[in-house]
Amino acid sequence: MNNLQLLFGAPELSVQLLLDGILIGAIYVLPAYGMALVWGVMNLINIAQGELVMLGGYVAFFLYAAGIHPLFGIPLAALLMFLFGWALYRSVIFRVVDQDLFTSILATFGLSILLQQLANGLFGANVRTAESGFGTLLLFGGLVTVAEIKLVSFVAALVVGTALMWFLKRSRMGQAIRATAQNARAARIMGVDTDAVYAWTFGINAAICGAAGALVAMTWVVHPYLGLPYTVRSFMIVILAGLGNVMAVFVAALGLGAAENFAGFILGAQYQAAFVFGLLVVILVWRRFSLGRKRKVLR
Incomplete structure (x- = not known):
């Protein structure tokens, strides 16, 4: 209650929390873009989404350790993670694309644990950061x-x-991705190589997560176990925004960042994660209720 009273008594504090939340949400939106793309095209919920962010963070950190400014690490992390995502699809993900959704969840959950442990074994559990050298604006x-x-x-x-919107609308591969998302069987009949489309889709997802990871390494820290919060937030954003709407994903991510920031201040930082998971439950219940009402209308 004291924090809530302080919030109403100091308008500049509300502005601070709102700006921080919106800017933090901008980082959340990147892995959410990728999750929406993979889910919409491949019908696959990637539980290892956060681990792709984590690996992108390590790419930026090691480039920084080698003397390269971490800002240049953003495109390099995206490129390297695209190649990693492509290889990951060709070795593992292609086996579960045509399976039911529960199978893909289990497979990517196992992949998440594997990537965590590999990162822990290779890089250690120490917290790392890539110093960007940027300053702070005073308003x-x-x-x-x-x-x-x-x-x-x-x-x-x-x-x-x-x-992403330009690529999906203007490029031939983007058009093939959209066609596959609408009806994969019809796309195959029309000559689209859906296997290549899926590989590109997962590679683009990994590239976006790699760019997000580089930003995370510059903004906060990177360690082997940072992935889960980004997976949960990406899932929440996509559930709230729906598939196939990039702008809705952007707005939902900014809203989540602001809500989480205010909740952390009012409830206390120790309850911020609980707020996120509680909000996830509320969103799932709301979506379930909404879908149930739509089914009744159709009947």
């Missing part, structure tokens, strides 16, 4: 501060979302 006479790296993340989210 309203210094009452509100904004980290410049978070502004970079916000711009990156806009650029990636715009590039």
Whole structure:
């Protein structure tokens, strides 16, 4: 209650929390883009989504350790993670694409644990960060501060979302991806190589997560077990926004970031994760109720 009273008594604090939440949500939106793409095209819920973010963070960190500015690590992490995602599809994911959704969840959950343990064994459990060297903007006479790296993340989210929409609408592979998402069997009849489409889709997802991981390494820290929160948040955002709507994913991610930031301040940082998981349950119940009402209307 004291925190809530403080929030109403200091408007600049509300502005600070809102700005931080929106800018944090811009980082959440990147893996959510990828999850929406994979789910919509391949009908696969990737539980290892957060681990792809984690690996992208390590790419940025080791490039930083080698003397390369982590900002240049964003495209490099995206490129390397695209290749990794392609290889991952060709070796593992293709085996569960045509299976039921529960099988894909189990397979990617096992993959998540494997990637965590491999990262722990190879890189150690120490917390790492890639220093961006960016400063802090002071607003309203210094009452509100904004980290410049978070502004970079916000711009990156806009650029990636715009590039993704352009790619899906204008490029031949993007058109093939959209056709496969609408009806994979009809796409195969029309000559589309759906296996190549799935490989590209998973590779693009990994590339987006790699870029997100580089931003995470610059903004916060990276370690082998950071993946789960990003998987949960991506799932929540996609459930809330629906499939096939990039702008809705963007808005939902910003809303989640703001809500989580306010909840962390009001309830306490120790309850922030509980708020996220509680919100996930509420969203799932709401979606289940909404779908049930639609079925009744159709009957």
